[in-house]
Amino acid sequence: MGSIPFVAQSAPTKPLNIDTLFQPGGLAGRGPETTEWSPDGAKLSFVQRDEKGEKGELWYVDAATGEKKVLVSAAKLASLDPDVNKVKNEREKERLTRYHVAAYLWAPDSKHLIFDSQGQLWLYDLGTETAVQFTSAGDPSGDPKFSPDGKHLAYVRKHNLYVNSVSGKKEKQLTKDTGDNLFNGDIDWVYAEELAVRSNYFWSPDSKDIAFLHMDETNVPTYPITDWMPTHPAVEQEKYPKVGDPNPVVKLGVVDADKGKVKWITLTGAEDFYIPRFGWVKDGVIWAEVLNRTEDKMDLYFVDTKSAKPRLVLTETLEGAWFDFEHTEIRFLKSTGQFLWPSWRDGNMHIYLYSFDKQNPMAADAKLERQLEKGDYAVLGIKGVDEASGTVFFEANKDDPRQTHIYSVQLDGSGLKALTTEEGFHLADFSDDAKHYTQMYFGPQASPVLSLCSVGGACNPVWKANDEIAEYGLRAAKYLEFKADDGTILYGRLLLPPEGAASGKVPLIINIYGGPAGQTVRKSLPDPFDEILSRKGFAIFSVDNRGTPGRDRKFQTAIRHEFGAVELKDQLTALDQLLAQYPQLDKD
Structure with missing residues (x-):
């Protein structure tokens, strides 16, 4: 491939710099926090704060009607669920955010909530709209469960x-x-x-x-x-x-x-x-x-x-x-003697159905009934099961390891179906009865949108992010493919400077992660920091070497007992191919 022209840039309406990147709420605006389904599946609740996090309310959306109302007012929520950014201990703040520790929990009757307010538990009655302090010990209490x-x-x-x-x-x-x-x-x-x-x-x-x-x-x-x-x-x-x-x-x-x-x-x-x-x-x-x-x-x-x-x-x-x-969560069905077992056994992560005697589970070994779906892709998580209709819902990267979509398949192995189609990432959270789900969607050309969806029905937006792509002139990277020394396809991305931002040879920044726990090449939102660097005349390149997730078993386990060797080889191999394809890049 010969030299290609610099990528054109849409005219931004807001300045993009380090200050705006780290402003309260970020470029997208502050999205819903602690999204939870009520046990009866009738309500989707979430905390919505202002951009600075100083004022927040607990809202709910009626799953059947789409009606949106405040469950807990800002005045009451201020003490029950303070903004995590006000936690002074950095390690505790990281624990709460990194592990997504829920600030509240629904009671089984769907009429009460328990709040964990920095180690003290409060019981909130949705009928009377009153909170009663549940614990008052000097030491914090956590991980509450009804x-x-x-x-x-x-x-x-x-x-x-x-x-x-x-x-x-x-x-x-x-x-x-x-x-x-x-x-x-x-x-x-x-x-x-x-x-x-x-x-x-x-x-x-x-x-x-x-x-x-x-x-x-x-x-x-x-x-x-x-x-x-x-x-x-x-x-x-x-x-x-x-x-x-x-x-x-x-x-x-x-x-x-x-x-x-x-x-x-x-x-x-x-x-x-x-x-x-x-x-x-x-x-x-x-x-x-x-x-x-x-x-x-x-x-x-x-x-x-x-x-x-x-x-x-x-x-x-x-x-x-x-x-x-992250991807092998066993799930027992409630109404039958069956469980779902994700496995790498055929070379890709897929779902297998096992059965046992529900009345006497100790009587015999579990029996493999069938593999529910198959193909050259990875199941990324079982998200819900509608036992009444015999339907399993899951996320997978079928057709493109750089994307995530939502799928369904029947327990008898029939009817594999995609619930989403738009390019990018679709992340689901199903209600307990799996009749409804939330869908967080974003992609190279799409700013985040959180929707409430009915299975087999419509999806209605609950929250829309600022259109950061248009407002800040963010450009999608060019998605590329390379070949490792054994012929394995490696996915990469390249963001070139906008026209006029560089003269002569273009200096190249290589963003390396290398796995094993995360991909850097995904059809996700454009990276705003990469955009900042590109406007200063740099090109930014990243490639997912063997060992990164989202691919088959052979690809991910190539690094077993050999950390560093295969990764570096793939990075250098891809770099050589990139420089040959784009001679305007400064290889020195």
């Missing part, structure tokens, strides 16, 4: 489990370990960051018991983390295992929510393992995943909680690969 019958609330405080009646007058401490090394239902750094765990305890369907993970971090080495933001930096010691270091020792417990009696469960005789996911199959039976240290073998156990006896019902081994927990 029992399924709505009569009790459990939460974690100082690494221990507590339960209280919804009246707030009968608090009971269920676990009583002391010190900073023993966790009951709480989450440590490894499980939150590396295994994407967001909670470590779950109520039984009959509201009588709580299954929880116990963690012993005594032998995990510490690592000093310095907060440089304040005038006088502070040092915190984080339990942080490096390669070969001891991990937390874990075991499952089941505690009687009334009597506080704990029954411990031994799943395996192995000494070094993870329990990354667990939950309830039905009353009296829990399920648990056990992952080995090298993360290439997963066992699924069913456990009779009365006898504490486990049964191994499924084993999967990924030779030369690993289990990716």
